[in-house]
Amino acid sequence: MTEPIRIANCSGFFGDRISAAREMVDGGPIDVLTGDWLAELTMLILARQKMKHGNGYARTFMTQMEQVLGTCIDRGIRVVSNAGGLDPQGLGDALAELAATLGVPARIGVVSGDDLAGRVRDLASAGEQFVNLDTGESLAGAGISPLTANAYIGGEPITAALRAGADIVVTGRVTDAALVIGPAAWRHGWDYDAARAGDQRALDALAGALVAGHVIExxxxATGGNYAFFTEVPGLEHPGLPIAEVASDGSSVITKHDGTGGMVTVGTVTAQLLYEVGGPEYLNPDVTARFDTIRLEQVGRDRVLISGTVGQAPPERLKVAMNYLGGFRNSLSLVITGMDVEAKAALLLRTIAGVTLEQAASLDPVALASASTLDVMDLSVELQRSGVIDPVSPSEAQSFLRITVKDADAAKVGKPFTERVIEATLSSYPGLFPTTPPGPASPYGVYWPTTVARDEVPVEVRVDGVLLDGVGS
Amino acid sequence: MTTTSVPLGLFIGARSGDKGGNANVGLWVVDPGEAAAVELAHGVAADLRSDARQVALADARYAWLADFVTAERIRILLPETAGMEIDVHPLPNLRAVNIVIHGVLGRGVAETSRIDPQAKGLGEHLRARLVDIPAALLDDRLPA
Structure with missing residues (x-):
């Protein structure tokens, strides 16, 4: 039985604490440094970045690697990250360059093949419907061509890269937890083929790592941030980031470096287990974890044991996240001070959009737009009644009316919208002013969650540029 | 049975987030060992062995929570979810209930006009709602 592998997290999203990689490497013993950079929206941000600057990976990861790469190679700490985003090979090349500059002998693994954006039309003609998991619409039926389309890949290709000797593995869209499954399976020699054949021990081990990955991603x-009982958490001004010590049976202990802020309790781990989950089956390309079998136990200071997780066969199809350009939007928030909040809001809405407050409250945004005198596709109104009776301070006196418009045509939600509101400032309810000056329209993305057949996602793993054979998804 | 009106969040934790146009709110009952774990985290010696009375109280709280949380009640407590499809998944092993609210975020974080586009605050909103709770569940000095 191999010793548990200590897998640290140093990023929960694109924009998380830059110093975290350094902190996790210097703060105590770890075997693997991981980080998640990719939320659903991030792919859209990276797509725009790629169009503007030519590279589609998370550049903040490079900043962190400049700080820790040498130490990681010296100490044998593997690095596994999905910061490759829409351009994993580009990030791999940048890392190879960095290693050469630093004179560090780093072997770079790159996992790619998740990016389906260029193949959506071909896949659709080959029979993929890309049905929206939330709405049931087919992609073709909605007449959409996505800007980004990425299949969620599992931990297996990461394991393959590590087995082939990679020191650093960067990927595109893998599941957040795959960053932990991959190295755990590598260290403990877990057998993905056995799991596919239904071997319960292999499934349970992978499922345990999946849960550990979900907790630290x-x-x-996981260590007291965004936590309901935050007043109980010591040192929350600068919490340490989480570490999963994953054992050979897939059970894990969640902890953090000694002497850091934050805390790891059954409460903080439970909170994170419940983050962004659905039913009791938690899906991943490698395995499905039954969340209704997880047992938590406080086994020491800032140490929580996760055990008992039962694994099941993974889903047949891979999840795909698509984003398309939905159109353009613009918002204005108007302050309503003092009394008669509804009457003031109603007057403004009649003036600029020809709708009543009742219509604004009851109609959906498309219906409200068509009932209005504004030439837009989508109109939504939110009245925030925050003012109190007999207000003492200005803030107690203020309520807010937020008006948002959307349209395929940027011009329609630019000046024609903001001018109508601004022109009313001297001629409408008493005390009218906006919270910010009127701005231009900005583009917005729409998320399209769907699935694709595994066979259609040809995952590729390269180590120092050499393609490995026969790696699953 | 005496009940009292208190914020749900008094002994119930919550974490909320987004999945495309859906939001989820996980609610959980404070673990019977949590007070000792927090003491330890503050560097204060504490006994992690389970206390049967605390376990019984947490179990009673969970029985109440699992019964209390229904789609209908969520639509009342969070009126913005009226008319939306809501799934409730009990996770007794965690003394938790996960609530999935379909469509509350329109078509995702980038598209929605909601002021809180990722439903970050939805859990804290729910915790702040006053609910009628059996008084016996509130006092952890009393046997449950």
Whole structure:
């Protein structure tokens, strides 16, 4: 039986604490440094970045690697990250360059093949419907061509890269927890083929690592950040980030470096287990974990044991996250001070959009737009009644009316919208002013969650540029 | 049975987030060993062995929570979810209930006009709602 592998997280999203990689490497013993950079929205941000600057990976990861790469190679700490985003090979090349500059002998693994954006039309003609998991619409039926389309890959290709000797593995869209499954399976020699054949021990081990990965993937959310009982958490001004010590049977202990802020309790781990989950079956390309079998136990200071997790066969199809350009939007928030909040809001809405407050409250945004005198596709109104009776301070006197418009045409939600509101400032309810100056329209993305057949996602693993044979998804 | 009106969040934790146009809110009952774990985290010696009375109280709280949380009640406590499809998944092993609210975020974080586009605050909103709770569940000095 191999010793548990200590897998640290140093990022929960694109924009998380830059110093975290350094902190996790210097703060105590770890075997693997991982980080998640990719939320659903991030792919869209990276797509825009790629169009503007030519590279589609998370550049903040490079900043962190400049700080820790040498130490990681010296100490044999593996690095596994999905910061490759839409351009994993680009990130791999940048890392190879960095290693050469630093004179560090780093072997770079790159996992790619998740990016389906260029193949959506071909896949659709080959029979993929890309049905929206939330709405049931087919992609073709909605007449959409996505800007990004990425299949969620599992931990297996990461394991393959590590087995082939990679020191650093960067990927595109893998599941957040795959960053932990991959190295755990590598260290403990777990057999993905056995799991596929239904071997319960292999499934349970992978499922345990999946749960550990889910707990640490969002950084400080496992150590007291964003936590309901935050007043109980020591040192929350600067919480340490989580570490999963994953044992050979897939059970794990969640902890953090000694002497750091935050805490790891059954409460903080439970909170993160419940983050962004659905039913009791938690899906991943490698395995499905039964969340209704997980047992938690406080086994020491800032140490929580996760055990008992039962694994099941993974889903047949891979999840795909698509994003398309939905159109353009614009918002204005108007302050309503003092009395008669509804009457003031109603007057403004009649003036600029020809709708009543009742219509604004009851109609959906498309219906409200068509009932209005504004030439837009989508109109939504939110009245925030925050003012109190007999207000003492200005803030107690203020309520807010937020108006948002959307349209395929940027011009329609630019000046024609903001001018109508601004022109009313001297001629409408008493005390009218906006919270910010009127701005231009900004583009917005729409998320399209769907699935694809595994066979259609040809995952590729390269180590120092050499393609490995026969790696599953 | 005496009941008292208190914020749900008095002994119930919550974490909420987004999955495309859906939001989820996980609610959990404070673990019977949590007070000792927090003491330890503050560097204060504490006994992690389980206390039967605390376990019984947490179990009673969970029985109440699992019964209390229904789609209908969520639609009342969070009126913005009226008319939406809501799934409730009990996780007794964690003394938790997961609530999935379909469509509350429109078509995802980038598209929705909601002021809180990722439902970050939805759990804290729910915790702040006053609910009628059996008084016996509130006092952890009393046997449950």
């Amino acid at each position: 969002c950084g400080a959310q």
